Amino acid sequence: MVNSLMQRAGLLQVLPTDEAAxxxxxxxxxxxxxxxxxxxxxxxxxxxxxxxxxxxxLLNGGAA
Known part of the structure; x- marks a missing residue:
């Protein structure tokens, strides 16, 4: 739900370092x-x- 609210608001989706790692x-x-x-x-x-x-x-090898 939070992610969908962020998308509708046009906010950047980010992860903290531990989750990104x-x-x-x-x-x-x-x-x-x-x-x-x-x-x-x-x-x-x-x-x-x-x-x-x-x-x-990064996970896609840099391809968009």
Whole structure:
């Protein structure tokens, strides 16, 4: 229900680092290290958040 409300409101769908790491089968610390080196995640109230669309791209080998 929350996701459908977010979609209707046009809000960005994001996952916290722990959930994003589980999706990518990586440790959360790996994603935190990537965040220091690249501009992949966004920050919401000072916490890292990973765009679901970006995770899907990674899982598809970068193909849109």
């Amino acid at each position: 589980a999706v990518l089968n990586r440790k959360p610390q790996t994603l935190r290290k990537l965040a220091c080196l690249e501009n992949g995640p966004i920050r919401i109230n000072g916490r890292l958040a990973w765009k679901v669309s970006d995770l899907a791209l």
